[in-house]
Amino acid sequence: MPDSRIGLEIDSRVAVVTLDRAEKRNALDAAMIDGLAAACRTIEHDAAVRVVILTGAGNRAFSAGGDIQAWSGKAPDDFGRFWLREGHDAFAAVARLRQPVIAVLNGDVFGGGLELAVCADLRIAEQHVRIALPETGLGIIPGWSGTQRAARRFGAQLVRRMALFGEVFDADAALRLGIIDHIVESGAGMAAARQIAAQVCGRAPLATELTKMLVNAAEGEESERVLEALAGIAAARSEDLQEGLAAFREKRPARF
Known part of the structure; x- marks a missing residue:
């Protein structure tokens, strides 16, 4: 792993990714963003992994967001070209994992x-969490798809309330508004996640993967890649492909 502060543990069919920088409230810097993308590549190519759990170290923060010291000194062009773009790429890698x-x-x-x-x-929140998009109070925007993916998944009005008006939601409000899916007692989040992960592992893996791809496409997440991936899977399973490859190897016209 490029950065040890992105923990990756694979236990049988469950991968656990941990933002391991508790002393900084699991704030992300550039190396951690690279590490997150690398963890996703490892998980994506591990055929045994059926579900992924993502969490933060300690109990103060899942993540306080981007490390202000890591981005505040960047030139504006570098801020857009690298900090925001590379964060987008890493977060998209998480959203587009084939596993739930x-x-x-x-x-x-x-x-x-x-x-x-x-x-x-799926988001499981422990009872003590607070949820917010405070960027405009610092003079910056929610730049890692807070105005896009978050608006698609939660609704634009909730993003407005957090990002424009500074509302901070506790766990109860977040559940009521659909930002999170479950509330558990403080300290019980990982146990709850493992229980749900076991249920996922009991479902058909290919159907689960394809269904996630289709739901992502319905939300506007990677529609082009989903369509081509599904079509490619169908083509790769066909007798036409086997005949085409055989003809290529044997230097003869294909007989489809």
Whole structure:
């Protein structure tokens, strides 16, 4: 792994990704963003992994978002070209994992932390969490798809309330508004996630993967890739492909 602060543990069919920077409230810097993307590549190519759990170290924060010290000194062009773009790429890698992703929100979920949580398919919040998009109070925007993916998944009005008007939601409000899916007692998030992960592992893996792809496409998440991937799977299973490859190897016209 490029950065040890992105923990990756694979136990049988469950992968656990941990933002491991508790002393900084699991704030993300550039190296951690690279590490998150690398963890996704590892998980994506591990045929045994059926479900992913994403969480933060400690109990103060799932993630406080992007590390202000990591981005505040960047030139404007570098801020847009690298910090925002590479964060987008890493978060998209989470959202587009073929496996279902469960986020365990075990503390504050602010800014980029919420944008990362949005990438999960299911969000479990511990009772003490707070959820917010505070960027405009710092003079910056929610730049890791807070105005896009979050609006698609939660609704634009909730994003307006957080990003424009500064509302901070507790766990009860977040559940009522559909930002999270379950509330558990403080400290019980990981146990709840593992229980749900076991249920996912009991379902048909290919059907689960294809269904996630289709739901993502319905939301406007990677529609082009989903269509071509599904068509490619169908073509790769066909007798036409076997005949085409055989003809190529034997240097003869194909007989479809």
